[in-house]
Amino acid sequence: MNIKHFEKTSLGFFPTPLVELSNLSHFLDGPQIFMKRDDLTGLALGGNKTRKLEYILADALQQGCDTIITAGAAQSNHCRQTAAAAAKLNLECHLLLGGEAPTETQGNLLLDQLFGSHIHWTGSNRKGQDIPRIFSQLQAEGKKPYIVPYGGSNELGALSFIDAVAELQQQNTDVEFSHVIFASSSGGTHAGLILGKEIYKQTFDLIGINIDKEANSDLPFEQQIAQLVNTTAEKIGLDYQFQPHQLILNADYVGGGYGVIGQQEKEAISLTAKHEGILLDPVYTARAMSGLIDLVRSGKLTKNDKVLFWHTGGAPSLFAYAQALD
Incomplete structure (x- = not known):
């Protein structure tokens, strides 16, 4: 396996912060919740x-x-x-x-x-x-x-999230996460995290919250992600095959579809802002956080769990949705 021979150009500030959301955890009376803040990558107000x-x-x-x-x-x-x-x-x-x-x-x-x-x-x-x-x-x-x-969801884009798992591993020496939750939309972040988990021998459950009802290709989204995992693995010389049935892709929170803001997104934005002073975006991270909140309330995530929410950015779009959020 060789990632280092692929060229990169410096565009952001890394590593991004890893923080604990203790107030939100307390409010939900649930697991310890942490956040990987890729909203703070620096370029154009940040994002994954x-x-x-x-x-x-x-x-x-x-x-x-x-x-x-x-x-x-x-x-x-x-x-x-x-x-x-x-x-x-x-x-x-x-x-x-x-x-x-x-x-x-x-x-x-x-x-x-x-x-x-x-x-x-x-x-x-x-x-x-x-x-x-x-x-x-x-x-x-x-x-x-x-x-x-x-x-940005091709093999090169997926490589960056192999790096991101290595970055997380280096930052986090004290907590063994049980779950990593994030917005899954075009598939590159998801594929890279799957490969990073495999390469760096992480044990957490990787839960993608599906954001969009429409697939980005003729393939079902699960197959599209699996295919990208495998072509990226081949690109770096990794002997690894991933099957769609191994994927955790939760489609329970797509609501009215892409970019349609409902009560679940409004609540997630409000709770995260009021309890942590952190802004989510209406389309991606609010929908993913609403999934996390519901998984806590339904008892699928318990006080024994340690959950990482990967904040993929997007706060500038809040202003375009001001009327819906008011």
Whole structure:
């Protein structure tokens, strides 16, 4: 196995803090709860995509590319961090955002514009379906474009979360976590954590909280994650095969679907803010935290457990959802 020969470019501040949420644990009368704060990676107000972009954009630079293309929802955290990383590396950035241009620019979209990205509105195609058309246009203009996959979720992106498990292991010498809970959406974070757990012989249950009803490919999401685990393992020379049935992917909290804010997300945001002074985002981390809260209340997580919540960032989008959260 060899990860070290893959190039990285420095974009964030690591390691990110590991903190205990003692007030929230007390309020819920449940397990010890800890948080890995990837909302504090530093790039463009932080988020887990910074880890992925360190590998992915290093590859773009190695190939001599001068333009970056990626896609996401209008309030995509991934697009915000990609736009900021492109600005830092002096690369032109094109973002394909689902929906139509709003009358008022807020949250991540405002930051996308401040970072100088070129925004293309793509209607219902929020997962990059229109990238080939923009790619061809840019090539015709004499540019050398590079496609960053949806959510940064390819083998290079997954590598970064193998590193993240090593980082966690080095930080945490006192607590043996029973569970690690996080938002699972495009699959790269999930796949990397699975491999990191295997490589560094961790014993925690890895629980992904499914955020989106729609798969990112023709494969069911479970198969998509398993496939990414296995292709990433092959890429680094690791003799490991992962099967979809081994995956813990909890789909009980998808509610009205991607980006639809319900009472469970509102409560998770409120409790985490009031008891810990920490902001969650409405789409990803609030939904994942609502899952954690429900697992405590239902007795599936008990006082004997030690639970790590991996905060993947996204707080800038709170402002775009102000009316729904008020």
